[in-house]
Amino acid sequence: MLAYARALVSWRRRHHYCGSCGTATVSRSAGHVRVCPDQGCGDEQFPRLDPAVIVLVSDGARALLGRQKAWPPGRYSTIAGFVEPGESLEDAVLREVLEETGVAVRECRYHSSQPWPFPSSLMLGFTAEADAAAVPRADDELEDVRWFTREDVAAGRPLLPPTPVRVVPAHRGLVRRRFRRAAAPHPRRPALGARR
Secondary structure: OHHHHHHHHHHHHHOOEOOOOOOEOEEEHHHOEEEOOOOOOOOEEOOOOEEEEEEEEEOOOEEEEEEOOOOOOOEOEOEEEEOOOOOOHHHHHHHHHHHHHOOOOEEEEEEEEEEEOOOOEEEEEEEEEOOOOOOOOOOOOOOEEEEEEHHHHHOOOOEOOOOOOOOOOHHHHHHHHHHHHHOOOOOOOOOOOOOO
């Protein structure tokens, strides 16, 4: 509910004027639509989402995690980035991981999603596989990228971002579930686009 309210307030704050003609807009439908009152225009604006992907890359035994320079020492997270116009979610996963880590991935699978109120994103979680021989390299966005084992994560290396009360960030859920599942055989969901 908080993510919903924050996203709506942020959207309303940024859409006081019509993007087509510049006339001040008015609120309709309990604040869920901004309408241009100019009879020659009448443009309607609706809240929008900025889709972002977050992906846990694994080579079967290790997880690929990266860190930004601004983060506290030792903190790492899964790879994430925004979906570009005209790009599918799967293509965004492949591009973001390759751009930020230099690692090519395959077997991209949707995991889960959650609102991400910064200010109006939808975080779409994926898992993907990479070759064990893949050597990661950091780009301009990340200070460091490396593989971590289950034992590393269990020992607190790396530091994962903190979990707010009653919220499990997509990256933390992905890491925990991936390592739990790796310990026991399980049926796999088919890769997106794969035939059953």
